Amino acid sequence: MEKKKTTIILFSGDYDKAMAAYIIANGAAAYDHEVTIFHTFWGLNALRKDEPIQTKKSFIEKMFGKMMPRGADKLGLSKMNFAGMGPKMIKEVMKKHNAMTLPQLIDMAREQDVKLIACTMTMDLLGLKEEELLDNIEYAGVAAYLADAEEGNVNLFI
Amino acid sequence: MEKKKTTIILFSGDYDKAMAAYIIANGAAAYDHEVTIFHTFWGLNALRKDEPIQTKKSFIEKMFGKMMPRGADKLGLSKMNFAGMGPKMIKEVMKKHNAMTLPQLIDMAREQDVKLIACTMTMDLLGLKEEELLDNIEYAGVAAYLADAEEGNVNLFI
Amino acid sequence: MEKKKTTIILFSGDYDKAMAAYIIANGAAAYDHEVTIFHTFWGLNALRKDEPIQTKKSFIEKMFGKMMPRGADKLGLSKMNFAGMGPKMIKEVMKKHNAMTLPQLIDMAREQDVKLIACTMTMDLLGLKEEELLDNIEYAGVAAYLADAEEGNVNLFI
Known part of the structure; x- marks a missing residue:
């Protein structure tokens, strides 16, 4: 029997929304779905890796690079x-509840073979350059997303 | 014949997004779908009930409780x-158009047996404690959501 | 064989989210899906057309009309x-990358017969009045959306 499929487009860079995406992904993988998270x-x-990576960038690319959070743990x-107070409270x-943090949820997803794609x-x-992103993820465009999603049972845009 | 299914994850606490979720849910129920709204x-x-409920909470829980809107009518x-002007204008x-308010849309959903779940x-x-939320809703986790959604025809994340 | 279907509810008025919606829609149309974008x-x-259109409106309708962006190119x-700096940087x-702008993506969607619906x-x-919106689009409600979506392979809320 073919495996069920879950695909998630993670468009948002918010800690809470990314948590929701990874909790659903990990749940679906535990349910034996084939799961893809397409990050756009x-x-x-x-x-993003949390340390700064030396890369060749144009001025605007550097500005975007500096203004955007560096990695899962830095998201708002x-x-x-509340200028960063909210994430501290949530964390x-x-x-206290022994809930998994976002970086832990991402690690778990990788252990469960959730396919992580960067758009x-x-x-x-x-x-953003490949060397700035986590190792061993995939790179693809909208065509690859659609090929997965048109067979998907659960397709979400988050 | 099996009924078609619609599942909605309502992640957002915005009045307009919650309205969209409940309008789709009520439409789908009228179309004879089995409908679930999973509130997370x-x-x-x-x-949330609109009156304050006495509960035992930690300091941070009390802060969250105070800062978050108490019930459908209070959402932004x-x-x-515009610091609350927008919701007044919309309402x-x-x-004027005799459109249903969010609390009315929620009542209608309950009358149509839309399953309301709190994550x-x-x-x-x-x-948040059970006694602070509306009576006669269900309580579940991501596994229950996935069990519904993998059979769903229309699955949305709002 | 029946065509696969993609339906997108475009709830958001953000430039980046609308871009994502139209990129997915154009990709799906190129993949020979029947595609609907339901704008709500x-x-x-x-x-919206980018020039001001003379219409009869109540006071609040006029306020909304003035405060909301007039057309795809004006979205934030x-x-x-950053008070409009972000869109300029993105554009x-x-x-530089010869990427299509949102107005170009909308034109392309129309050429590919993506069905554009206004709620x-x-x-x-x-x-908002019909004469303020682009010509040759369709007008419908939630029932029309659901009729499409319940047959849809990829259904997204953006």
């Missing part, structure tokens, strides 16, 4: 961000 | 909120 | 809008 626009920031909240409560077109737009 | 993160606020807009126009994991994170 | 709430602004960004990079219920709420 601000969602690419969840895949979609609501009640405090998560620790090459928006990487170009935002000036 | 800020979407839980649409299910995703755009042009004025809705009255237990994010209730814990935000410190 | 702030997503209607992507369909969902992140890093500069797009020009009549939210047009009423926001006081």
Whole structure:
């Protein structure tokens, strides 16, 4: 029997929305779905390495690079961000409840073979280079997303 | 013949997005779909009772509780909120057009047997207790959502 | 064989989210899907003509009309809008990469027979009139959306 499929477009660069995406992805993988998360626009920031990487960039690319959060742990909240207070509060409560942090959720997704894709077109737009993103992810465009999604049982845009 | 299914994850706590979710849900129920709305993160606020409820909470839980809107009628807009002016304007126009308010849309959904679920994991994170939410809703986690969604014809994340 | 179907609800009035919607729509149309974009709430602004149109409106409708962006080229960004600087930066990079602008993506969608629908219920709420929107689009409500989406392979809410 063919495996069920879940595909998620992660467009948002918010900590809470990325958490939701990875919780659903991990749940679906545990349910034995084939799962893809296609990271585009601000969602690419969840895949950035947290250390600065030396790359050749134009002026605007450098500006985008500096202004965007460097990696999953640095993302803000979609609501009640309060200049960074919100994420601290959420993370405090998560620790108390032994909930997994976003970086841990991403690690778990990789262990469960969730396919993590970075959208090459928006990487170009935002000036993000492959060496700035996590190792061992895939690079593709909208055609690859559609090929997965048209067979998908659960397709979400987050 | 099996009924078609619509599932909606309501992640957002914005009045306009919650309205969209409940309008689609009520439409689908009228079309004889089995409909589920899974409320998670800020979407839980649409299910809060509007009066303050006495509960035992930690300091951070109390802060979240105070800062988040208490019930469907108190939600802000995703755009042009203008410190609460936007919702007033929208509600004025809705009255003029005899459009249903969000609390009325929720009542209608309940009459049509739309299944309203509160995500237990994010209730814990935000410190929301069952007695603060509307009566006669269901409580579940991501596994229950996926069981519905993998059979769903229309699955949306709002 | 029946054609596959993609339906997108464009709720958002952000330049970047509308771009994502139209890129997916154009990709799916190139893949020979039947594609519908259902524009509701702030997503209607992507369909506005860019010149002011003389219409009869109530006071609140006029206010909404003035405050909302007039057409695809005027939309802001969902992140890093910086009072309009963000869209300028994005558009500069797009020009450098020969990426299509949102108005060009909308033209392409029309050439590929993507069905563009304006949600009549939210047009009423926001006081938008047919003569203010692009010519040759369709007008419908949630029932029409659901009829398409329940047969859809890829259904997204953006």
